[in-house]
Amino acid sequence: MTTTQREPVTRVAVLIPTYDERENLPGIVARVRASVPTADVIVLDDGSPDGTGEVADALAAADPHVRVVHRTAKEGLGKAYLAGFAIALEEGYDAAVEMDADGSHLPEQLPSLLAALAEADVVIGARWVRGGEVRNWPAHRKVLSVGANVYTKVLLGMHVNDATAGYRAYRTGALRAMGLEGVESQGYCFQIDLTLRAVRAGLTVVEVPITFVERQVGVSKMGQDIVREALTSVTRWGVEHRLGQLRAVSGRVRDRVPAGERP
Known part of the structure; x- marks a missing residue:
């Protein structure tokens, strides 16, 4: 999976989870179909x-x-995305895309994400990289998002700058390699969880700059419980990561000590 020679992506499933999005959905689906006419849209x-x-x-x-x-x-x-991934895997799609129904992920930028799969296993549409942009967010929300991503990057030792981003394209082979069994996280935490699994599986994860636009119609489904889940889980994963590093260092030190001199 980590070689540069990758199969072409021809069959694409665009997964769009919905809950009370009747006003937004028709426009988003139409824009996806116009941007990538060969893709299939699966509304969950x-x-x-x-x-x-x-x-x-x-x-x-x-x-x-x-x-x-x-x-x-x-x-x-x-849970909705996991159901969509299962369909994409079962039906032989080459790639599965995560996309919000509220218009925050621009379908017109989907071709860029899919093009990046030529050299990657996972492509993240990133806001907090050079060329990325967020529109219509207040300053405190930008600070919160940037801070959460810096905390995640440092604590988990990942190179990804926008691990909470929800606009993504996965090769289905990558989904198999990531081991999705047992994933229970939601929201921001779900995206971080999948990013961490991809990195630990040795997959190539790249970030493509996108423009994120805050929804104009409807109400966000992201509550404080989702934020708390992400903070708690990332902290736990980070502690486990650091303990693993310490154990590895300790093991290397013991290997250097002659057997007769070990305590």
Whole structure:
């Protein structure tokens, strides 16, 4: 997986989780279809009470490249994406894309993410790299996001600058190598979890600058519980990472000490 010779990406599944996004969904799907006409769009609706599922069904009825997975309960972003990954793996897609339904991820930038898969296993649409941009966020939210990513990068020892980013493209071979069994995290933590799994699996992860645009319609689903989960999990993973490093150093030191001189 880490060699530069990679199979071409031809079959792409764009996964769009939804919960109460009936106003945003038609425009996003239309823009994805215009930006990458060969891609299939899979809407993963968590039983939206506002009728998003019915809107998605109408889109699917009019376009064979669109389908809907009706999930019976609101289980969160992570569970929805895992269900989408399972479909992409089972049906032989070359790549699976994570994309929000609220318009914050610009479908027009999807070709850039897919092009980067020519030399990568995982491509992250990054805000906090040269060329990246965030529109319509207050200063305190930018500070919080940058700080969270710096904390994650330093504590986990990863080279990724925007591990919480949710606009991504994965080769399906990478998803297999990452070992998704047992992933329970949600929101920001889900994205960090998958990034960490990719890095630890020795996969090539690259960041492509994107423009992130805050939603204009609807309400964000990201609550304080999601933020707390991310902070708690990253801290735990970071402690485990540092302890692992210390054990490795200790083992190397013991190897250098003659057996007769060891305590």
